[in-house]
Amino acid sequence: MSQEKEPRRRFLRQVLAIVPATTLGGTTAVAVSNIASADAPEPGKARAYQPTYFNAAEWAFINAAVDHLIPSDQYGAGALETGVPEFIDRQMETPYGAGKLWYMQGPFHTDLVPELGYQLSLVPRDIYRQGIAACNDWCTKNLGKVFADLDKAKQLDVLKQMEGGKIAFDALPAKTFFSFMLGNTKEGYFADPMYGGNQKMGGWKMVGFPGARADYLDWVDQYNVKYPYGPVSILGEKG
Amino acid sequence: MAIKKDKVDVVMVGLGWTGAIMGMELTEAGLNVLALERGDMRDTNTDTPYPKAVDELKYSVRGALFQDLSRETVTIRYGVADTAVPYRQHGSFLLGDGVGGAGFHWNGMMYRNLPEELNMRTHHEQKYGKKFIPEDMTIQDHGVTYEELEPFYDFSEKLMAVSGKAGNLKGKIVAGGNPLEGARTDEFPTKPLQYQYSASLVEKAMRDVGYHPYPAPAANASEPYTNPYGVRLGPCNYCGFCENYGCYMYSKASPQTTILPVLLKRKNFEVRTKAQVIKVNLDASGKRATGVTYIDAQGREVEQPADLVLLTAFQTHNVRLLLLSGIGKPYDPVTGEGVVGKNFAYQYNGGINVVMPKGTQFNPFIGTGAGGVGMDDLNADQFDHGPLGFIGGASIRHVRYGGRPIKQTGTMPGEKVPNWGSEWKGSVQDAYQRTLTIGMSGSVMAYRDCYLSLDPTYKDANGQPLLRMTLNWKENEGKMLTYIAGEMEKVGQAMNPEKVVKAVRKTGSSWDTRVYQSTHLTGGAIMGTTPKNSVINKYLQSWDVPNVFVYGASAFPQNMGYNPTGLVTALAYHSAKAIREQYLKNPGPLVQA
Numbered sequence: 159m160s161q162e163k164e165p166r167r168r169f170l171r172q173v174l175a176i177v178p179a180t181t182l183g184g185t186t187a188v189a190v191s192n193i194a195s196a197d198a199p200e201p202g203k204a205r206a207y208q209p210t211y212f213n214a215a216e217w218a219f220i221n222a223a224v225d226h227l228i229p230s231d232q233y234g235a236g237a238l239e240t241g242v243p244e245f246i247d248r249q250m251e252t253p254y255g256a257g258k259l260w261y262m263q264g265p266f267h268t269d270l271v272p273e274l275g276y277q278l279s280l281v282p283r284d285i286y287r288q289g290i291a292a293c294n295d296w297c298t299k300n301l302g303k304v305f306a307d308l309d310k311a312k313q314l315d316v317l318k319q320m321e322g323g324k325i326a327f328d329a330l331p332a333k334t335f336f337s338f339m340l341g342n343t344k345e346g347y348f349a350d351p352m353y354g355g356n357q358k359m360g361g362w363k364m365v366g367f368p369g370a371r372a373d374y375l376d377w378v379d380q381y382n383v384k385y386p387y388g389p390v391s392i393l394g395e396k397g
Numbered sequence: 398m399a400i401k402k403d404k405v406d407v408v409m410v411g412l413g414w415t416g417a418i419m420g421m422e423l424t425e426a427g428l429n430v431l432a433l434e435r436g437d438m439r440d441t442n443t444d445t446p447y448p449k450a451v452d453e454l455k456y457s458v459r460g461a462l463f464q465d466l467s468r469e470t471v472t473i474r475y476g477v478a479d480t481a482v483p484y485r486q487h488g489s490f491l492l493g494d495g496v497g498g499a500g501f502h503w504n505g506m507m508y509r510n511l512p513e514e515l516n517m518r519t520h521h522e523q524k525y526g527k528k529f530i531p532e533d534m535t536i537q538d539h540g541v542t543y544e545e546l547e548p549f550y551d552f553s554e555k556l557m558a559v560s561g562k563a564g565n566l567k568g569k570i571v572a573g574g575n576p577l578e579g580a581r582t583d584e585f586p587t588k589p590l591q592y593q594y595s596a597s598l599v600e601k602a603m604r605d606v607g608y609h610p611y612p613a614p615a616a617n618a619s620e621p622y623t624n625p626y627g628v629r630l631g632p633c634n635y636c637g638f639c640e641n642y643g644c645y646m647y648s649k650a651s652p653q654t655t656i657l658p659v660l661l662k663r664k665n666f667e668v669r670t671k672a673q674v675i676k677v678n679l680d681a682s683g684k685r686a687t688g689v690t691y692i693d694a695q696g697r698e699v700e701q702p703a704d705l706v707l708l709t710a711f712q713t714h715n716v717r718l719l720l721l722s723g724i725g726k727p728y729d730p731v732t733g734e735g736v737v738g739k740n741f742a743y744q745y746n747g748g749i750n751v752v753m754p755k756g757t758q759f760n761p762f763i764g765t766g767a768g769g770v771g772m773d774d775l776n777a778d779q780f781d782h783g784p785l786g787f788i789g790g791a792s793i794r795h796v797r798y799g800g801r802p803i804k805q806t807g808t809m810p811g812e813k814v815p816n817w818g819s820e821w822k823g824s825v826q827d828a829y830q831r832t833l834t835i836g837m838s839g840s841v842m843a844y845r846d847c848y849l850s851l852d853p854t855y856k857d858a859n860g861q862p863l864l865r866m867t868l869n870w871k872e873n874e875g876k877m878l879t880y881i882a883g884e885m886e887k888v889g890q891a892m893n894p895e896k897v898v899k900a901v902r903k904t905g906s907s908w909d910t911r912v913y914q915s916t917h918l919t920g921g922a923i924m925g926t927t928p929k930n931s932v933i934n935k936y937l938q939s940w941d942v943p944n945v946f947v948y949g950a951s952a953f954p955q956n957m958g959y960n961p962t963g964l965v966t967a968l969a970y971h972s973a974k975a976i977r978e979q980y981l982k983n984p985g986p987l988v989q990a
Binding site for chain 1 (some may be wrong): 466470632758823829
């Protein structure tokens with residue numbers, strides 16, 4: 159099925175890329191936006207995905223954790239249905255995941271005030287691997303089960319304790335692990351869907367962001383009037 | 398053994414704004430000019446076309462156009478006795494990389510200084526007495542006046558198709574513009590950008606409180622424009638992807654959209670990318686530069702002889718290269734002697750968050766890089782500082798940059814809301830359409846113990862020492878912003894909001910290097926009137942090595958409330974004129990020490 163759709167998507171991408179910017183009206187994005195997602199999942203669920211970096215236990219942890227960070231609720235889609243775990247897994251395979259965007263030469267001074275910035279020697283791939291293992295160890299010792307197997311209320315409590323730095327891990331500060339996971343979860347929820355998260359532009363719809371439309375000359379002077387169009391993505395999906 | 402290239406007339410280190418300007422001016426004078434750029438070639442059609450350009454994760458979050466910190470960064474410490482640690486990830490400031498430099502991914506805020514900012518020490522001593530300036534505050538005059546720079550501000554605005562409205566034309570105050578600005582010889586090249594809804598509310602409130610709002614000057618063209626070099630810019634479409642991005646509309650001025658289409662075609666101009674200059678070479682006397690040494694894409698050392706060496710890189714790199722090359726005496730904060738690295742300054746910012754009633758539709762994604770409403774009533778010395786006990790002020794403006802969801806969605810100001818979960822979602826959703834921020838961009842004075850030097854421990858990918866920043870906030874700046882925020886709160890209240898929440902850091906808190914503040918780092922190779930108090934003269938010429946010129950905000954003796962690019966480009970054109978009309982006829986010092 160996806161084989162039929164892919165050439166058309168690629169074609170539209172190329173067309174979009176060669177249209178002179180000055181001729182792109184707000185309607186252009188609408189015109190190309192009737193493209194169905196190649197592998198449409200069930201309503202309320204992210205598309206199927208096999209993680210590349212995370213192992214099964216880690217994948218279970220990530221899925222359980224992000225559901226608390228951005229739950230599905232009355233305000234809109236949540237992290238699970240928008241594919242945030244897929245986003246995080248795919249980010250691990252990028253230069254960011256490998257810490258290649260950061261200055262990583264030592265010595266590492268880890269006892270300074272937080273205002274002087276990140277000073278650990280760990281890169282995102284390490285932070286997740288060691289953070290998940292440490293949290294699962296802590297949960298097993300103190301609560302008898304790994305994080306993903308705990309009931310929801312206990313999971314929530316563990317996350318709050320990590321955020322507040324009330325749990326101490328040997329491998330890395332629990333707070334650091336939590337803040338990376340939260341930051342990446344929000345990125346996945348709000349970044350363009352081509353990165354794996356924000357599926358069906360659920361994150362953008364939650365907040366009311368029109369995505370890659372990026373052309374509002376016709377609406378600047380519409381004071382206090384709701385913008386009427388839903389989001390479009392970089393690859394031309396319509397929300 | 399190093400490869401040695403044929404000699405050129407002029408070699409420039411870096412091809413951002415000042416490199417492009419000097420390349421243009423000196424090729425026009427008939428010289429052979431070579432630009433060595435450590436990054437890649439970049440252009441709008443190849444790197445940032447629509448829709449590829451509007452990718453928040455790639456550009457704002459992962460920083461695709463920023464300096465590759467894995468290869469080179471700076472180190473930071475608060476005090477002279479502390480150990481500095483590396484700035485490992487982008488946060489407080491966003492360094493540029495590649496052709497166009499930070500000028501490719503800036504907002505386009507294009508300001509002239511207020512005249513009194515160019516003779517800070519003299520102005521304050523005359524008005525408030527010598528004792529008004531604290532002993533450890535090492536501010537000084539630029540050595541060049543607003544009147545001298547005016548023609549070059551004017552040309553820079555035309556170069557960049559700046560949108561705006563004059564408020565002071567040849568000394569006559571005209572309606573619609575900034576009545577507090579220095580006298581201008583000409584109107585802005587393009588009309589002001591339109592106010593979005595939120596800007597219209599702020600404009601009215603500022604006026605109601607008694608201030609003088611004006612359309613913020615923006616190097617975001619509001620209409621089609623052909624600049625003096627014959628390069629055409631298109632009108633801004635309010636896409637909301639300006640800072641951190643390349644402009645796919647060719648509206649935001651950058652070297653790419655204003656100069657390079659002409660310069661790159663000139664036969665007497667050459668750019669070599671992936672060429673990292675590691676040193677300016679001096680002759681045996683130490684008073685004359687013979688060229689530069691750089692490392693090419695293959696990691697080879699290359700010697701490039703030249704008659705004239707222009708440091709046209711970003712502030713931090715210019716200072717570092719002077720220190721690495723042994724040009725000028727390094728500054729010592731203990732003795733106060735030496736000049737290279739002296740008077741490193743930054744900006745001290747805050748905001749007034751205004752929450753309007755439920756149901757308000759700001760459509761925050763409709764944004765520009767620099768268009769909006771500003772006021773100068775609380776900037777520089779536009780108000781009486783006598784009873785207030787501080788020096789400096791803030792440029793104040795409301796600009797809607799866009800409502801990009803990863804970085805520009807916050808929870809409801811002033812409420813203790815969790816950072817995640819349903820409560821976070823509800824708060825973000827509620828705040829998105831009905832909050833606005835009035836920004837205060839505060840000046841930072843120069844201090845005896847705030848300076849730049851080479852780090853003793855950390856090295857770049859080529860094994861050279863990183864630049865070390867020693868800086869922290871001072872009481873003067875804390876008092877300044879606390880006072881201004883108090884005044885601006887009244888503007889917020891005048892909008893009949895649901896609430897007004899000040900976002901101003903506590904006086905006494907330390908510089909938080911994790912949070913974006915501004916990329917307006919200044920000083921370290923400061924200009925001035927004598928070799929004793931400065932690195933370069935008013936034409937940006939090194940006092941010690943007269944065939945070396947140093948461009949950029951490294952020249953500022955202290956930092957102002959405005960964004961630096963206007964002064965940076967005006968100083969470059971002022972220098973270019975002196976080189977073309979005086980230096981080339983008689984190479985040597987343009988100002989006698």
